[in-house]
Amino acid sequence: MPVYNAPLEDILFILNDVVGIADLSKLKGYEDVTPDLVQSILEECAKLCTNEIAPLNLSGDQEGCHFENGIVRTPKGFKEAYKLFIDAGWQALSGDKNYGGQGMPKSMDFTVSEMLCGANLSFSMYPMLTHGAYEALINHGTDELKKTYLPKLIEGSWSGTMCLTEPHCGTDLKLLRTKAVPQNDGSYKITGTKIFISAGEHDLTDNIIHLVIARTPDAPEGIKGISLFIVPKFMPKADGTLGPRNGVYCGSIEHKMGIKASSTCVMNFDEAQGYLVGNLNEGMKCMFTMMNAARLGVGMQGLGLAEVAYQNAVIYAKERLQGRSLSGVKCPEKPADPLIVHPDIRKMLLTIKSFVEGARALAYDVAYHIDISMLHDDPKTREEADDYVSLMTPVIKAFLTDYGFESTNLALQVFGGHGYIVEHGMEQFVRDARISQIYEGANGIQALDLVGRKLSQHSGRLMRQFFPVIDQFVRDHKENPGMADFTQPLADGLSKLQQATMYVAQKGMVDKEEAGAAASDYCRLFGYVALAHMWAKMAKVSLEKMNGENPDFYRNKLSTARFYMSRMMPNCGALLTSIQAGKKSIMELSEAAF
């Protein structure tokens, strides 16, 4: 059975030495957030994940969720593990103190999220969805809604969902049909069918709070006529206990490639009572509050799964004896050398390792900027931080899940035939990772968000802030001979990204299909450069710290950074060339010829 051990040393290195999480204690409300506190929280979370949640991963996959007469049961052990999770306050970690939360930084949520995803992706879905509902409510709900729902969501005794997709309507929400008819008491009656609703029905919590997008009868056409509603499974009474069952029922659950212990439900709303969240016809804005949090969360899924797959592949590569080293026998006392002596095995492992550590740095850097964007004193600093988060959201979602999937596949490959066998658990990581490229906006949509929205947002301000940061870093360190292995590929990658940006901006202005044809390659190029930036920063810190304690840790960082620069960054050139080939060969083939 696979193991999961939270990579605490690396997480702390990034938080403390790269991101600089100590600065968060300067923010109002985070005065107590010291590195020591952060470390002790992470250690507790790591224990829970390793001892309680990870052991349910394989069995959860094999058992799956059960559906009978509208009731969904999660696999054996999930209920008990979930109770441990909420009893220890993990759902409440970054929750607002006014509603019973612990008020810790969002940055902490990201680390917890990485660990949960690595330990058990299906399990992690339930808290993640609750988190999305919390975000929607705290940002857009009325005081009454907040008072009624937030304490329960924060403690985790109630869970949440995001009800967006309908059978005929996935990405294209203007096709939405679910109706919300206003009632005299200010509530709405919601009717329609939603599909692919994660955690739509299950047995972990007393109540389930659905956040549902729907149209009111007189709403304008298209996405401008969409509103967000809250629809509880049980109507809460004034004293906080559960009242009558609402008209929302699970019609069936999906049989899926993976995340089998996460219930994916068809939810039927039949005049279910709901309440407006945010303003009428501004549902898209509210939805994106949930969605952006969810997109970053899905990025963490790619990271978490890549990490756990890596850990198990490394164990196997060190244990499994097969073949002899090309540079001469390494273990003469054994019948063969371990797999890890072979260059191609190392290359696969290093591909994952250099992705994981770079992606972790990027994700935690973005998380840190979320905290800054919310609480910094200076409005300009807040705005810049928010710009950075906006720009990176599609990159994190797409790049981390594409490479997360790729990583789980490489890890499976290290196992050879044994990786294809269910009991080793490696193939589950692949199947679980596959969904992350699809949900919360398929990665092609993320790419369109990046080129179609983020590039031009505020007249290109997001980009104009980001590129000079890298450029400045290169100029600050290019004279340092120890940094040459890193600054030069970074500068080269940035130059290619800038050329690609120019191409997309210029061509895309005249012809949107040119931007569309470039989008996915552009998003991937962006990811390579964003990770290279983090790797260069990690290299800089490592060079500085190499003469102190634990020099091996920093020397290994530099080795991994070198691998990233010399073996991953060459892809940037191919992506730029492909982008510059333009739309012609993509668009010229007639529909009939496919």
Next chain:
Amino acid sequence: MPVYNAPLEDILFILNDVVGIADLSKLKGYEDVTPDLVQSILEECAKLCTNEIAPLNLSGDQEGCHFENGIVRTPKGFKEAYKLFIDAGWQALSGDKNYGGQGMPKSMDFTVSEMLCGANLSFSMYPMLTHGAYEALINHGTDELKKTYLPKLIEGSWSGTMCLTEPHCGTDLKLLRTKAVPQNDGSYKITGTKIFISAGEHDLTDNIIHLVIARTPDAPEGIKGISLFIVPKFMPKADGTLGPRNGVYCGSIEHKMGIKASSTCVMNFDEAQGYLVGNLNEGMKCMFTMMNAARLGVGMQGLGLAEVAYQNAVIYAKERLQGRSLSGVKCPEKPADPLIVHPDIRKMLLTIKSFVEGARALAYDVAYHIDISMLHDDPKTREEADDYVSLMTPVIKAFLTDYGFESTNLALQVFGGHGYIVEHGMEQFVRDARISQIYEGANGIQALDLVGRKLSQHSGRLMRQFFPVIDQFVRDHKENPGMADFTQPLADGLSKLQQATMYVAQKGMVDKEEAGAAASDYCRLFGYVALAHMWAKMAKVSLEKMNGENPDFYRNKLSTARFYMSRMMPNCGALLTSIQAGKKSIMELSEAAF
């Protein structure tokens, strides 16, 4: 449920216009093999695949194989479909006429194999393994063994297996422990455990013929002490009927990520009676006869699955309405445009299409050269053809299965969330395709075969023959303005492949780990260039034929060729740069640091 329609038009285009299968009728024994005969055979096979075999694919996956008390039952319908398959003579297609075969060219086997794999990969495994056993016996068996076994294997009433892997011994066969103890009657008693034995036990045939590698008691150490044995499940009597049960039993079947309707067995040999095939201690040579056929066969699995995944993704992309074209509404009468108007959807589909058609051309070209290598009058021509087949075998195995897997994933992505749901069948293609990158030599091993063996074989003769063919093609057509879109990227790719070859040859001679560090990138680069060569040839034919019948077909070929050249070939540059980065960043990290 997914559909499968054999791509007959494209197959015939490649066989007739690109490969020139008509030339096969000049070979001794193939005088009757006319293009008309080929076409009518393919049409029959297509019907069988579409109507009988493909409909069992999804149900076979869901039901899986059953194991009880040593007996394996295949899923519902497999027995009947297999009977149709052998009754119509498909197993016998290229079998030796002296043993009841139809004596058709090997090229035909490849087309049948592509169709079977596309229709139902699990089903295709049973005939494929029989084919491997046939190859071992016809090439290395005594006359008596041939007389006893070949007619049954050719008609398909008995099936075959390849028993190589043991629990501790996959790639590294020198670790092999299975024993073969000689008996006074000239037979051997075989004892040991083999794992991952496809078709090791099942209910499709009366008898199962295991080809087993094992060691005799006095055999030299290592792979030079391995011999090949034939071990039937039931001992055949002199009259061809079945005699006593032999001591070989299925201990269990594996639960796997995919190919669930293909039984993957643990086979226990307990003093099972066996007979030597080939010479003592020359088992590796005999094994490679099976293995090379199997490697090409596995390459066809990647191709077949990419094709069927593509077909279903195209249907979905034309039907599913979602979003509006970036260049303006295309279907104003509908609530949204079909997915296929979107550049990123087209890019994913074209990636598969340009891979599939290029890979098909390469595979059939190699198949044609197998026939030439066996039957051509001129020994030099035979040798050259054999060299080409040897060189391309690892490329076809690795490139076609890596891209096959990639293709099934892209096709799943086109379906969005629906691709992740079991009932649509797209996720099964992904799971089924995944094994093809692993078995018959993991793709890393294919890459080592290419750089470690094929590059240096006969002092580099294989390479020295192949590169000038491409070079000559470029020189022959570079003045043709219509060909510029194709000859230039091909020439550029060849140049990069030659630089990479130089690097690998020079560095690898001094330090084998340099070759090992380059291997997988090199093999992939080789694949891109080999397909580009076929695309350039297809473009040439298409330009010539465009003014005749069916001009759209040829115009579309040119469009797809352009996509391949402009959007796939840029990867060659990244691969070369990565290769030239050398082994340092791969080998410097200490084992403990992983």
